[in-house]
Amino acid sequence: VHRHFGCAGFRLGMYAPIRDFWTPAGHEGPASFHTKCMASFTSGFLSMMIISPADVVKTRMQGDSNTGKPPRYPSPTRAYGMIARQEGVRALWTGIGPNAMRNATMNIFEVGFYDQTKESLLARGFGNNVGTHLLSAMAAAFTACLAACPLDVVKNRWISNNSNYTSVTDVVVRTLRNEGPMAFYTGFVPFFMRASSFICTQFVAYEQIMKIVREL
Numbered sequence: 001v002h003r004h005f006g007c008a009g010f011r012l013g014m015y016a017p018i019r020d021f022w023t024p025a026g027h028e029g030p031a032s033f034h035t036k037c038m039a040s041f042t043s044g045f046l047s048m049m050i051i052s053p054a055d056v057v058k059t060r061m062q063g064d065s066n067t068g069k070p071p072r073y074p075s076p077t078r079a080y081g082m083i084a085r086q087e088g089v090r091a092l093w094t095g096i097g098p099n100a101m102r103n104a105t106m107n108i109f110e111v112g113f114y115d116q117t118k119e120s121l122l123a124r125g126f127g128n129n130v131g132t133h134l135l136s137a138m139a140a141a142f143t144a145c146l147a148a149c150p151l152d153v154v155k156n157r158w159i160s161n162n163s164n165y166t167s168v169t170d171v172v173v174r175t176l177r178n179e180g181p182m183a184f185y186t187g188f189v190p191f192f193m194r195a196s197s198f199i200c201t202q203f204v205a206y207e208q209i210m211k212i213v214r215e216l
Contacts, residue, residue, distance in 0.1 A: 003054040007103070008202055010047035011040075015111050018042050030119050036112040044107025048100040053080055053092035055099060056159060063160040095159040098168050102151035106144045114140035114203055130204055137203040141196035149191055150184035 019039035023031045031039075048055070057079040064071040073079035083091050118136040126132045157164075157171050165171045175183050 003051060003058045006051040006054055007047050010050055011043050011107055011111060012202075012206055014043035014046060015039055033112070033116050036115050037108050040107045040110070040112035040115075041104045043111070044104035045100050047107075048103035049096065052096050052099060056083070056092055056094050059156055059159045063156075095155055095168075098151060098155050098158060102148055102155050105151060106148035109144035109147045110140050110199060113143050130207075133204050133207045134200055137200040138196060140203075141199040142192065144199070145188065145192045145195050149188050152191065153184050153186055
């Protein structure tokens with residue numbers, strides 16, 4: 001909950017202002033797809049820089065649940081302090097490089113692609129309604145999962161690392177060599193099912209909230 005609500009709030013909240021900032025002065029009409037990609041990449045990268053501690057805690061606690069051993073942390077809220085005391089504050093930003101790149105990349109295909117798909121559907125005569133928002137969100141969810149799943153696999157293996165890997169590059173090389181390229185899509189179906197339900201709910205709710213705000 002900490003991770004998803006925090007990250008989603010920052011990604012969506014920062015996207016429009018950054019998109020408007022990147023839009024050239026005097027530009028008329030909707031922003032270009034290139035501008036949307038830059039804005040969504042930037043907002044995704046910055047949001048993970050902010051929310052990384054929650055992601056580290058989530059990944060470690062999920063990893064502990066699969067080991068059959070007693071969990072290292074009694075609760076998510078206490079995990080922050082325990083990690084900082086035992087390993088230093090920097091440990092809360094473990095894997096921030098691949099994690100931020102993963103989030104930024106997924107954000108291009110999620111937020112940027114959603115914005116572009118919705119704009120294309122509206123231009124083709126679709127109404128600005130829940131159906132259009134849902135269709136745009138499903139398309140964005142699928143492309144985002146295709147792009148992000150390999151990064152997610154690498155990120156999770158690196159953050160949950162128990163001295164098995166020496167670097168992010170080592171994770172990529174050894175996974176490819178030992179398990180083949182399809183290993184980077186391990187868990188794609190449950191990942192898509194989870195992500196698509198969240199992304200669709202997120203954008204439909206976002207559009208309804210923005211509609212209410214605009215009418216105030």
